[in-house]
Amino acid sequence: MISLVLLTVTLMMGCKSKKTLFTPSSSGRPFELLVVIDDSLWEKPAGRAIFDVLDTDVPGLPQSERSFRTMHCSDEHYDATMRLLRNIIHVKIDDKIYTQAKMSVAHDAYAAPQLILNIQAPDQKSFADFVTQNKQQIVDLFNKAEMNRQIAELEKGHSPLISAKVDSLFDCDIFLPAEMLSTKVAPDFLWAATNTPTGDLNFVMYSYPFVTDSTFTQKFFIAKRDSFMKANIPGAEEGMYMMTDSRFVTTHAIEIDGDYCQVNRGLWRVHNDQMGGPFVSHTMIDREHARVITCEVFVYSPDRPKRNLIRRIEASLFTLKLPGKSKK
Numbered sequence: 001m002i003s004l005v006l007l008t009v010t011l012m013m014g015c016k017s018k019k020t021l022f023t024p025s026s027s028g029r030p031f032e033l034l035v036v037i038d039d040s041l042w043e044k045p046a047g048r049a050i051f052d053v054l055d056t057d058v059p060g061l062p063q064s065e066r067s068f069r070t071m072h073c074s075d076e077h078y079d080a081t082m083r084l085l086r087n088i089i090h091v092k093i094d095d096k097i098y099t100q101a102k103m104s105v106a107h108d109a110y111a112a113p114q115l116i117l118n119i120q121a122p123d124q125k126s127f128a129d130f131v132t133q134n135k136q137q138i139v140d141l142f143n144k145a146e147m148n149r150q151i152a153e154l155e156k157g158h159s160p161l162i163s164a165k166v167d168s169l170f171d172c173d174i175f176l177p178a179e180m181l182s183t184k185v186a187p188d189f190l191w192a193a194t195n196t197p198t199g200d201l202n203f204v205m206y207s208y209p210f211v212t213d214s215t216f217t218q219k220f221f222i223a224k225r226d227s228f229m230k231a232n233i234p235g236a237e238e239g240m241y242m243m244t245d246s247r248f249v250t251t252h253a254i255e256i257d258g259d260y261c262q263v264n265r266g267l268w269r270v271h272n273d274q275m276g277g278p279f280v281s282h283t284m285i286d287r288e289h290a291r292v293i294t295c296e297v298f299v300y301s302p303d304r305p306k307r308n309l310i311r312r313i314e315a316s317l318f319t320l321k322l323p324g325k326s327k328k
Helices: 045-054 123-131 135-156 158-168 216-230 309-319
Strands: 006-010 032-036 069-073 087-093 102-107 115-121 182-186 187-194 200-209 242-256 258-270 274-288 289-301
Touching: 032 045, 045 069, 045 087, 045 123, 045 135, 087 123, 087 135, 115 123, 115 135, 123 135, 135 309, 158 182, 158 187, 158 200, 182 216, 187 216, 200 216, 200 309, 216 242, 216 258, 216 274, 216 289, 242 274, 274 309, 289 309
Parallel strands: 006 242, 032 069, 032 087, 087 115
Antiparallel strands: 102 115, 182 187, 187 200, 200 289, 242 258, 258 274, 274 289
C-alpha cells in the first residue's frame, strides 16, 4: 500500500471573492507581502515572530532565498495605495478588544486578486506563540494564493503547441507558459523549454506501465527519473547527461482533484559538467491506460534568483488533466 501521508491541496477554491466590475487590480510583485503593524511592535517579539515566519527559506533551491519579500507599515500609513497590494497581513493586538489569538482571511477586499490575513491577539506573547504554531499554515496560505493567480494566468494564455503535443502523446491536457516553443519528443517522453541562455524554463513528461504501489517510493522515482533523463537530455559533450542529486530530494504526497499525487522536489545536475538547478515533479496514476505519468518542471538560471521562476512554472503541474478528466 502507499504509505506516504496524503495532504489535500485546494487550488482555485476557497472563500468567495468580493470582486466586482469596479474592483481595481491589485499591485505588487509575486511573493511580495505587506505587514500592517504598529511601528512600536515591529522590532519587538510580535513583529519578529511574524517576520521570522515570512523569512523562511524556499525549499528545494540551491541557494538560500526568502519565501516572501516583506515590507511593513503602521495603521496610520495603511492608506488607499497600500490597500491595493496583493498580499497583506494585518496585525491587531489589543487586550481591551481581543481575548485570544485568532486569524481570518479576506479575499479581494480592496483589489483583485488580493489576499488579506487578519491576525488578532490580546498581547504580544499570545500573538508570537500563535503565529509560530501556525507558521506553515500562514506560509502555505500565501503560496497557494500566488499559485492560484499563476494558474489563472495560464488559463487565459498558454502554449497551444505543448497542449497539442501532450494530447497527442499522452491523451492528457496541460497548460504551460506560451513562450515554451522548443520541444523534443521520444517514446513515452516529451521535453519542452524556452531555450533561453538564462531564466530557462523546462517541462518534462514521461510515462511507464503501472505495476505496483512500490512505484511511489523516493528510491524508485529517482531511478526512473535518471533513466529517462540520461536517455533524453544529454549535455554539451559526450558523457554528459542530466541526473538527480539524490542528497537533496524531498518526497511527499498530496491529493489533486481526488487523485493521489507524489510530489518530488530537489536539485538536478549534469554529469561531468557544472550545470544544475531546482526541479519539482508530480507523479500520478493514469488508470484508463494502467500507466504512471510524471510531469516535471525545472529551471536553469545560474546568474539569477530562482524562486519566482520555479514557482511560476510549478503552477503548470496543477493544470494537468488525466485521461477521462481532460474534457471536464
